[in-house]
Amino acid sequence: MEYRKIGKKEVFSREIEIDVPGTLLSWDFYTEHRRIGFGLYFRPHGETDCGELEKPGLSGKQEKGRASAGGKDLVEILPTSNVKASRNLVSGEHKTHAAGLYVFRFDNSFSRNTKRLHYLVQAADTQKNRFFAGKVYLNWTSGFFCGWSRKWAVLHESGLLELKTPTNSHTRKIDLNTASPILETRKNGILILTPNNLLRLKVRKADEYSKWAHALSPWTEKSGVQPPTKPCEAETTDDEDVFYDVSEEETTPGRRRKLPCFVQPRNISMASLIPTLLGSKKGSLPIEIFEPLSGLQKLCEEIEYIDLVRNALGEKDARDMLPWIALFALSGCASLAARTGKPFNPILGETFEYTCKDLNIRFVGEKVSHRPLVFATHTECLQNTFTMWTTCTTHTNTSFSGIELVSDGETHLVLNNTQDHFVWSRSGVKTKASFSSKKSLGLDGVLEIRNLKTDDSFSVCFQKKGLFGSQKNAVSGAGGNGRKEYAVTGQWDSAVQVRELATERCFVWTKNSPVQHAEAQFGFTAFAVSLNEVTDDLFDKDTQRWNIPPTDSRHRRDIRLLEEGEFKEAAREKERAEKIQRENTLPGKHTGKWFAPSVSSGGWEFTGRYWDPEEKTQ
Incomplete structure (x- = not known):
């Protein structure tokens, strides 16, 4: 399209010379401000000359003052009339009846405002260059x-x-x-x-x-990319103070491969951070900081690469098991890659269950303390080959530059056939995410992995980013029993290699690819996308009963609304849940329903009662 500014009290004409009668003329135009006059006129060949025309037969001229119909020598085809060209595209066609000069007039002589005109007038080849x-x-x-x-x-x-x-x-x-x-x-x-x-x-x-x-x-x-149908919004109930139900119509067969809505990443309003940073009791972090997962679901992401543990089970030598377990412990950080969102803080007593028959595992987690913030999780193989449990304490520091997450606690993994007991802690690892337009995330600290049975150990260091971004997300480390037997190199957000120095054997882990259009889905992988899904096996249609407790994270409506792209509604639900949390959190020690304090380890132990269908649905 062509562009022209038409000043106040001015008229602009666009002329096309037609030599063959029957030629089709077309016009499309719009303005950026209100109305403009438009008319079409004709001057037959051989009559008063109107001036030299620009080649190839098109001419444009602008004249001051209010014009008449265009001169006594012009024949009126469409009289000049004001049209609302700023609302919609104005289009039309005219089949010429004779050879001559056809004049398109855009009249702004009635206005004191300059008009910006976008237009296209064509002859003969109209159908070859259509547009909207x-x-x-x-x-x-x-x-x-x-x-x-x-x-x-x-x-x-x-x-x-x-x-x-x-x-x-x-x-x-x-x-x-x-x-x-x-x-x-x-x-x-x-x-x-x-x-x-x-x-x-x-x-x-x-x-x-x-x-x-x-x-x-x-x-x-x-x-072929279509937005998923928005699930039916469930209504809140007064029976559950904190947790929300979801309609059974949300369930879909199989595991989903994308979120219900594509969401454009949003920046953070600094004004929304001021109440929280100043210590106001009513201060609440803006919804744009969060991703549609709870803290328990985030911990469940650490079992995405559980196949590394099965690789360890296939080793005959206990020393060859440790590299695989070290890679598995390190792979838990991969869920942070390309992600700067903060998971939702679970409500005290909130739980999350994840069972995957393809991976032969089942996971359950519970928030057992609010102050300090403590999560307890339990993972076991459906074939009874290994058991893993975690007690995690987290602390978040929020500033104008970003969020710093400090985690403390231990993860234990026992291989049932050999009784090898591995333990690792991220107490020295800090996660830092920025709020700037160029969002970034980094890890700082050392990850220690030990085999309590053989006393072998691994130490992996998260290197700081160098000048001009060198060594970004790089890791380095070594492992062995009192001497360096293994070397660790790579990047925690993509791939890591453990090399045995004596035999040059390599143990390799690579990160799974994100889902298609991950930038519009919070940077999630397929595993992360499946965590908040409500599948058919979670609701028994015959008995009309849920197979998960009412405290499960999937029932939280604020998380559900955020993954549907409803930021305002999600913010209101989050504030509502936080208000109930503050009112219901009484001083004193909370007793977990599915986990009990351990006197020997100082953490929390799984009671095993959760897997009783009658127990967990009460």
Whole structure:
């Protein structure tokens, strides 16, 4: 499209010379401010000359003062009339009846305001260059600020989408043939997933959105990426103070591969952090900081690479087991890669269960203390080959620059066939995530792994990022029994190698690939996406009873709303849950329902009663 500024009290004419009668003329235009006059006129060949025309038969001129119909020598085809060109694209066609000069007049002589006109007039080849245009709003982020900016979008038949600023000073071009446009009809939204970015567009009016949906249909159908249907929102109940039910209609067969909604990453408003940083009791962290998982679900992510433990079970020598266990302990950090969101703080007494027959494991966790914050988890193999348990204490420091998470506690892993007992602690490891527009995350500290049966040990150091980003996310370390027998190299967010120095044998771990369009799904892997899913086996349709306790994290409505992209509603539900937590947290020691304090270890032990169906559904 062409662009022209039409000053106040001015008229702009665009002329096309037609030599062959029957030629089809077409016009498409819109303005960025209110109305403009438009008319079409004709001057036959051989009559009064109107001046030299620009080649190839197109001419444009601008004149001061209010004009008449265009001169006595012009024949009126469409009389000049004011049209609302700022609301919609104005289009039309006319089949010429005679050879001559056809004049398109854009009249701003009635206005004292300058009009910005985007137009395209064509002859004969109209059908070869069709397009659709209209006003949209683009979501943007810059530093700590975000919002919606008005754009003029032009969609060409070739698949080129142009987003123009109101002043036409900048045009952003997107090739839909290499992108995946997705329609969010519930929000009048359009998501465009490009190879390197995610764009979120919004159309204000439903009728305009339906036109955009029709214009984009060739590419939305071709991309094959469709937004999942939003699950039915469950209503809150007064029977459970903290936990919320979800409708059985949410269940879907199999494990899901994507979240219910694609979400554009949002920056943090610094003003929303001030009450929390100043110590206000009513201060609540903004919802943009969080990801749709609870702290217990985050701990469950550490068993994603449980196959490394099975590799250890296949070793005959206990010394060859330790490298696999060291890689497994290190792989628990991989869930932090490409993730800067904070998991939701579980409610006191909240639980989470995860059973996966493909991996032959089942996991259960419970928040057993609020102050200090203590989680207890238990994982076991369905074939009874190993057992793992964790007691974890976490502390969060929030500042204007980001979040620092300090974890303390131990993880124990026992191989039942050999009674090898491995233990590791991350008490010296700190996780730091920034709030800036270029979000980053790093680990600092040392991870220690020991085999209590053989006294072999591993020590893995998280190296600090060097100048200009060198050694980013790098790890190094060594292992053995009193002397260096193994060397550790790699990056904790992608791949790590343990090399046996004597035999040059290598033990390797590589991170699983994230889901498709992970940048719009909180950076989740397929395993993380499945954690908050409500599957058919969790609800018995015959007895109309849940097979998980009402305290399970899947019942939390704030997490459910956030993964659906409902930020405002999720923030309200989070504040509601936090208020109930403050009111119900009484001084004194809380007694866990599924875990009991251990006198010998100082941690929490699994009682085993959870797996009784009658016990856990009461």
